[in-house]
Amino acid sequence: MLTYLIRRLFAVVVMLVVVMLAVFGIFFLIPKWTGVDPATMFAGKQADAQALEGIRQKLGLDDPILVQLFDFFKGILVGRDYVSAGDTLHCSAPCFGYSFKTEQAVWPILADRLPVTLGLAVGAAIIWLIIGLAAGVVSALRRGSIWDRAAMSLALGGVSLPIYFTGLLSLAIFSYGLGLVSNEYTPAEESFPQWFSGMILPWLTLAFLFGAMYARLTRATMLEVMGEDYIRTARAKGVREPVVIRKHAMRSTMTPIITLLGVDLGALMGGAILTETTFSLPGLGQAVLKAIGEKDLPLILGVTLITASAVVVANLIVDLLYGVIDPRVRLA
Numbered sequence: 001m002l003t004y005l006i007r008r009l010f011a012v013v014v015m016l017v018v019v020m021l022a023v024f025g026i027f028f029l030i031p032k033w034t035g036v037d038p039a040t041m042f043a044g045k046q047a048d049a050q051a052l053e054g055i056r057q058k059l060g061l062d063d064p065i066l067v068q069l070f071d072f073f074k075g076i077l078v079g080r081d082y083v084s085a086g087d088t089l090h091c092s093a094p095c096f097g098y099s100f101k102t103e104q105a106v107w108p109i110l111a112d113r114l115p116v117t118l119g120l121a122v123g124a125a126i127i128w129l130i131i132g133l134a135a136g137v138v139s140a141l142r143r144g145s146i147w148d149r150a151a152m153s154l155a156l157g158g159v160s161l162p163i164y165f166t167g168l169l170s171l172a173i174f175s176y177g178l179g180l181v182s183n184e185y186t187p188a189e190e191s192f193p194q195w196f197s198g199m200i201l202p203w204l205t206l207a208f209l210f211g212a213m214y215a216r217l218t219r220a221t222m223l224e225v226m227g228e229d230y231i232r233t234a235r236a237k238g239v240r241e242p243v244v245i246r247k248h249a250m251r252s253t254m255t256p257i258i259t260l261l262g263v264d265l266g267a268l269m270g271g272a273i274l275t276e277t278t279f280s281l282p283g284l285g286q287a288v289l290k291a292i293g294e295k296d297l298p299l300i301l302g303v304t305l306i307t308a309s310a311v312v313v314a315n316l317i318v319d320l321l322y323g324v325i326d327p328r329v330r331l332a
Contacts, residue, residue, distance in 0.1 A: 005320070012316050019308040024072050027301045029065075038297060042100040058082050059097070076305075096305065097298035106302040109287065114306070116283035119188070119195075120275065121268035123203045125261065128211035133257070135211070136218025141245070143223065151215060158212025167205045167278035174201060185281050202279045206272060210264060217260065218253060225252045254325045262318035266311030 028038075039055040056062045059082070060071055074080050075095035082089040082098070091098070096106035135155065139148040175183040181201055186194035225231065226249055234244045273285035280286075284303055291299035 008316055008319055012312055015312050016309060019312070020073065020076065020305065021069075023301055023304055023308070024069060027297050028068060028072070038100075094305075096302035099299050100296045101294050106298045109299065110284065110302050110306065113283050113287050115188075116185070116281055117269060117272065117276070117285065119199060120202055120206065120272055120281065120283060121265055123199060124206035124210065124268075124272075125265055127203055127207035128209075128214055129257075129261070131207060132211040132214025133218050135215040137222055137245075137250070137253075139215070139219045140222035140226065148219075152219070155212035155215045158208045159216070161209075163205060163209055163274040164278050166208055167201070167275060170201050170205055171279070183279070185279070198279075202275050202281060205278070206268075206275050214257060214260070218257060221253045221256055222249060225249050228252070251325055255322065258318050258321055258325060262314040263311065266314035267307065269307060269310035 038059065039052045039061060042055050042059070060068055063071070071080055075091060075093065075097070077093055079093040079095050080091055082091060089098075091105050092107070094107055096110075098104065099106055099109065102109070135151045139151045142148050171183055174180045182194060182197040183201070184194075185198045188195040231244060231248055234248055235241075269284070272283070273289055275281070276283045276285035277289065284306070288300060288303040290296075291303070
C-alpha cells in the first residue's frame with residue numbers, strides 16, 4: 001500500500017508539472033506566435049510605446065523563454081517579485097500573476113471565490129449521490145416496474161434539460177412565485193441560515209442534472225453486477241438478499257460511480273459556470289466567464305490550474321478508495 005501511494009504521489013507530481021507546462025505554453029507562447037501582445041492586453045490599446053515597454057519589463061515578457069518558465073514555476077511554488085516604476089511588488093505563492101484589468105494579484109481574487117464554488121460542488125454532490133444511487137438501485141432491483149420507468153423517464157428529463165432552463169424555472173416557482181427560499185447569496189460567515197437558504201436552489205438544480213446521470217449509470221451497473229457468478233454463489237449459500245445487495249453488489253457498483261464522481265467534482269472546482277451565472281453566485285465560474293470576456297489571461301490561467309489540480313487530486317483519492325470499496329482491487 002505504501003509503495004503504491006508513493007508511486008501514485010510521484011505520478012501526481014509529474015502530471016501537475018505537465019499541466020503547468022501545458023498552461024505555460026498556451027498562455028505565454030501561443031499569444032506570441034499569433035501576434036497578440038500580452039502587454040497591450042494589460043495596458044490597453046491606447047498605451048504608448050514607453051508604457052508598453054515598462055509593462056514588458058515588469059512582467060518579464062522580454063526575458064528568454066527559459067527564464068520566463070523558471071519565473072512561472074517559481075511564482076507558483078514560492079512566489080516571485082515584480083518591479084514596477086522602481087518599486088518591488090512581491091506576489092506570494094501560489095502566484096498566478098496580476099490581473100490585466102484590476103492589476104491585483106490573481107490568487108487572492110480566486111481565494112475569495114473558491115469557497116463559493118466549493119460549497120456549491122460539495123453540497124450538490126451529496127444530494128445527487130443520495131438521489132442518484134437510491135433511484136438507480138431501486139430501478140435495477142425492480143426492473144420493468146412502474147417505479148423503474150418513472151425514475152428513468154425523470155432521469156432522461158434531467159439529462160436532457162439544460163441547467164439554465166431548470167435553474168430559471170426553479171427560481172420562478174420556488175423563489176419568485178412561492179417565496180419558499182432566497183434567491184440571493186449570503187456568505188456563510190455572515191449568516192449560515194441565509195447562506196443555506198440561498199444555496200438550496202443551486203444545489204437542487206445541479207443535483208438534478210448530475211443525479212439523473214448517476215441514476216442511469218447506477219441502474220446499468222447494478223443490473224450487470226446482479227448477474228455475476230459471485231452474486232449467485234452468495235445466494236446459493238443462503239445469504240440474505242439485503243446482505244447480498246449491500247455487501248456484494250453495491251461494492252462493485254460503486255467503482256464506476258466513484259470514478260465519475262472524482263472527475264465531476266474536479267471539473268466543478270473550476271466553476272459551475274451556468275449554475276453560478278443563473279443564480280448570480282460569486283464563484284470561480286463567474287470569475288472565469290468575466291475574465292474570458294475581458295481577455296484577462298492571468299485570471300484564466302489561475303482558474304485553469306485550479307481545475308486541473310482538482311481533477312488530478314480527485315483522481316488520486318479515487319484510486320486510493322478503490323481498494324477500500326472493492327476488495328478485488330489490489331493496490332500492492
